[in-house]
Amino acid sequence: MLRAFCIFLAVVLAGCSAERAPSPTFHPEKNPDTLSEWGVLSAREGALELSPGVTPYDLATPLFSDYAQKLRTVWTPDGQPAVYHASDAFDFPVGSIVTKTFYYPLTDNGEVAALPIRTVADGSMSLDGVKLLETRLLVRRANGWVALPYVWNEAQTDAVLKRTGDVTSLTLVRNDGGNEEFAYLVPNQNQCAACHVTNAETKAVQPIGLKARHLNKTSTFHPAFNQLDYWIAAGRLAADDAEPAPRNAVWNDEAASLEARARAYLDINCSHCHNPDGAADTSGLNLEPNAKGPALGLCKTPIAAGGGTGGRLFGIVPGDADDSITIFRMETNDPGAMMPELGRAVAHEEGVALIRAWINAMDGGCA
């Protein structure tokens, strides 16, 4: 009881001191109960505010998450930069805090809409007409990265640590006006790791999006800059690599080739598991940008797909999307058959259309 009171008191005190502009606070061991204790983001007066030094960023092609919008931020302590790597996630200093906040625009009926909505400008985002669902943290501690899911309260004033995750029933309104009820999943802490452990042997949690090829784009938040250049200029990134940084396509940028857009989409949505050392190497399917042949799924028989085959014989049948297991697994909402296994409950129609077009444009078929 005393402990509960102390926590209560701590929350109240944190609330009182929130008049000052908070600043990011690295907790080297303890997992604070509330998001505000990290001092990175705060919901005040109808706006979500980024603390000074917290840098928003986005990805050329993002992971699809039930049409949720995402606000991503990165902060490193004492102005220490992360160290650039051409293909792996950047190496961040101990004390770094990365956040990803999931939110939707609300309709008048309290449904959530599959539409992009405003993002941060000048360190603040209005919450008018917005439903904040959760903020996921990746914190770089001495022993490695730790993933922590925080769920926003109904009043939208703070988010509370929910290590066991959550399921929220939402109704999605698609762009064509179609309504769809779905179960929005906040992953539990192990499920965070299920995606962020990109090497199943080392079992180390890693950021997924914080790689050169995903970040190498014009900055949304400082449009005069390339995002990587901005990070370097702002002292967030140290790079002495003479080679130009790799660059993934923007999945819905029709100026880019179908091949580049499809591979960028598969990379960010699939390759954290489907890589040669990832959790899904049990399937022999590799969806990293350099994969080819049967490893990429071309005329490849499934291994342990069960109902995930959808009655189809091969991962990808060149020229025939409707006969390709990949398309079935992206379209189905059956938890036992869908891909990705976690993090979506509705199909990404536009993403499926992209992969469908890519497969249909291939020559050939399977013997």
Added chain:
Amino acid sequence: MKRISIIGVLALGAACGGEPTQTEPAADAAYQETLMTRLLDAQPGDVIEIPAGTFAFDRSLSLTVDGVTIRGQGMDETVLSFKNQVAGAEGLLVTASDFTIEDLAIEDTRGDALKISDGENIVIRRVRTEWTGGPKTENGAYGIYPVQTKNVLMEGNVAIAAADAGLYIGQSKNVVVRNNRAEYNVAGIEIENTFDADVYDNVATNNTGGILVFNMPNLKQPGARTRIFNNEVFENNTKNFGHEGTPVASIPAGSGIVVNSNDQVEIFDNDIRDNKTANVIVSSIYSAGYGGGETQDDFDPYPEGVFVYGNRFEGGGNNPDGLELQALKLALVGPLGRLPDILWDGYVDETKFENGALPDSLRLCVQNGESRVVNVDGPNDNKNPRIQDADDHDCAHEKLPAVTLNGSLAEQM
């Protein structure tokens, strides 16, 4: 805003409020949070005891900490029910070593029931995995599913109605599978791309195929050296209800023990009876129905060094599954006859021939009394199926050593 609700809170409220009106005991939904927290907070050496009762889960469970034991009160007393699962591709996913799970049941998961991946020193004991509606295509794929593991003991388990394999071990090394019961699965027990497995004292019945030893292409490791002995493999005649496109969907109903593209498999001292297609099938990926498509260059499709001896065969081969095998049976043994105990597709690797024949070490050897081999002549589109002369398979392979489990599992042997 009103339409946004949290299922967990509703379920909790329902559990707390009002008089229970159900006539049968409802599954306890509140326990989900408790068990998830225990799994997240687990430390090496912890034993997580789950009480007797039926507990409902709407999401998959996972464990990532080494050295943990999960223990229920018995496979009929402690039941984890996933009937209302909305998220997660399995019931319980374990990515950890030195793991033991025992004395509980996992029921009605949307995907696999128990998956254990990338771990060493794994014990799965007296666990039941079941889809309670019986064999249905929409059931999850695997019951008990260790993959990419080393040093594994699976014993005393019961696996029922998986749409792929009841007990499956894949891409693993050093495995003992004993005293289990597999029924009404597509594949009862399946050993895939695994080195050194001993499979004994099991019962496999009413599956589509009883015990399978497979090698699949495009994976990190092939498999070899499996011993299957002292098992009861009978009446595996359930119609194939696997998903089209999965390798096991091509297994004919009525298959006892099936070796596909795997090497050095020893089948001895089993009771194998009344499997209506064949008591034993030895085949290559070419006749497995999923043999099309691309494979890695170094994949070996031929089953080599298979040795069948000293089994007790009875019945079977009297009513094979599929028109082609039916026609073949009629032609060879007539309407009332039965095919020989061992059905072989006849594929051999001619690049390995010495003096015009396969070296002894690679042959299919049979020392099993009167039991004969029917060669269905797969390489020539079944044009010349024939019952082989006993001499054709009169050879013996050096017997494989018993699998020895290491470390803490050694004392379990």
